[in-house]
Amino acid sequence: ELKVEQNPLFLSMQEGKNYTIYCNYSTTSDRLYWYRQDPGKSLESLFVLLSNGAVKQEGRLMASLDTKARLSTLHITAAVHDLSATYFCAVDLTSGTYKYIFGTGTRLKVLA
């Protein structure tokens, strides 16, 4: 069974600092998604990563995918309070199944 683990689970950081969230998964996949979730809200799609070496950036967030290491990172540059949320990665298996397997989530709190 595919396992998707994120670390850290909780992250409290000061505004202006940089940090990276890691998403490790246990089986072959070259499709990975990052989502943001505000409390009580739905999943907002941030990034779609479809191949080894894919890198995407949007504002202060940058995501990358290393399929050989089975690792994706979400890098936060110069954090601002508005980035406070829970971030999930989700892996889409390439073996014909239809489900996403979500990571454990990282709850980010950016302190002003």
Place this chain on the structure above:
Amino acid sequence: EPEVTQTPSHQVTQMGQEVILRCVPISNHLYFYWYRQILGQKVEFLVSFYNNEISEKSEIFDDQFSVERPDGSNFTLKIRSTKLEDSAMYFCASSDTGGNRFNEQFFGPGTRLTVL
């Protein structure tokens, strides 16, 4: 921009009652999904549905759960006899392809189910 919609946004029910959660997927999508998220936990896959039948289901999706596409636009999740542990946020999603092809799923806003 097309989006997945869900109703109701919040459903409160008594234990043992039946509930039906409704979703309207994006209109040209062919694959439909339900996921759930217990408060403070990760999102878990429940079931996928294509061509009027279940494609895949998780261990969570037991005999108390069923899905249906009663007409050309709605996709429903029924829980026959709710338990306290069914309290969660339920997300519907849809995609236009599945399996080995690129399969970006678009998620609805969720229905929060509270079982008392």
